[in-house]
Amino acid sequence: MAKKQHTLDVKDRILNASRELFVQHGYNGTSIRDIATASDTNIAHVKYYFQSKNKLFEQIFDEAFDILVNRVFSILNSDLSFSEMLESWINAYYEILPEYPQIPIFILNELNHNSEHLIALVKKHEPEEIFVKITEKLAVEVKKGNIKEISSIDFCLNVISLAVFPFILEGIVIKVANISSADYHAVLQRHKKLVIHFITAALKP
């Protein structure tokens, strides 16, 4: 009947194609025509379902940001002990990011290019709540004498840097060192344990 058989309907095909293209090539590097071609639809379809390139992009960006903070959010809202929380937090990144390795650089880059517009989307997820949660947990742990005194901004910067940045470096490392993505991910899985141990050792009073 139809010229081509698709398992997904038009709207989902457009979402899948645009997710891949936007994350890979950025907002400016992706045209509606590219999206229409990749999803085997046409420009009018994209316009019909998403009104404009901008609206479609916002939806993709929102999803991507959600992937990055949602799980972390639930970990920090749970009743885990401090050391369990720290380990779960880092483990979360090392489970999410191998599946979506391009998301951090995508988010950071688009925020740098288009800040005024996208920052509202970021704030909607209330990332400051995460920060408040961590500050509380840290204060308790310092008071108990379990860890050295450290400001929550310093602590968060270190944890996020150590856990997230290696994934951002993937592209450059595998090309310069001429190794496969799988090899690099194997290195990172080993690296994860070191990161947890690294932070624990550095926080010891």
Added chain:
Amino acid sequence: MAKKQHTLDVKDRILNASRELFVQHGYNGTSIRDIATASDTNIAHVKYYFQSKNKLFEQIFDEAFDILVNRVFSILNSDLSFSEMLESWINAYYEILPEYPQIPIFILNELNHNSEHLIALVKKHEPEEIFVKITEKLAVEVKKGNIKEISSIDFCLNVISLAVFPFILEGIVIKVANISSADYHAVLQRHKKLVIHFITAALKP
């Protein structure tokens, strides 16, 4: 005589304007027209001095990458002791990056978008040599029993992550937390000492 007085000649005005625009908005987000307008020249000037948008971009990218690795390179080639080297290395980032805070995200993003083409420029700077140098210095230090055993890839990932990533987060942090860039840089200067201490403590045998 001329309609407008400029302290720099045409070529330098184009370089300055394109540096700012490319680093800020990326390759795809910058047009030759933007560059011509910002440098108070015209499209023909840009073409005359740099042949194409691509050639001009490569020059800017090359410069930016050089800023990021040149100083680090000379530190690792010097005869500093291991602990001096580590401190100088991190200090180097904290001196370079406040002046060029956008460069890391610019480099990483363009490499992700346009890898095949730019990776040759990166390799020209021989970043692997840095890695070899560090591996040697680490091995000596481990043998002496001054630090715990650690692979050089793990070590490099940790140092670079801790030192560079906070600068990449600047854009999102100052907007979400509603603080000024100067305030954030003050936080980072404090943070620098903690990073050095953090790594030293974690490496203690």
Added chain:
DNA sequence: GTCTATAGCTGGATAGAC
């Protein structure tokens, strides 16, 4: 070296037939 004009193409958006 400088600058205008323009070719040739690709971008997002829209109108309107079916």
Added chain:
DNA sequence: GTCTATCCAGCTATAGAC
């Protein structure tokens, strides 16, 4: 809902006058 045709603004690149 689907799809074609088309508008017009933007882009890089080039030719050629001065």
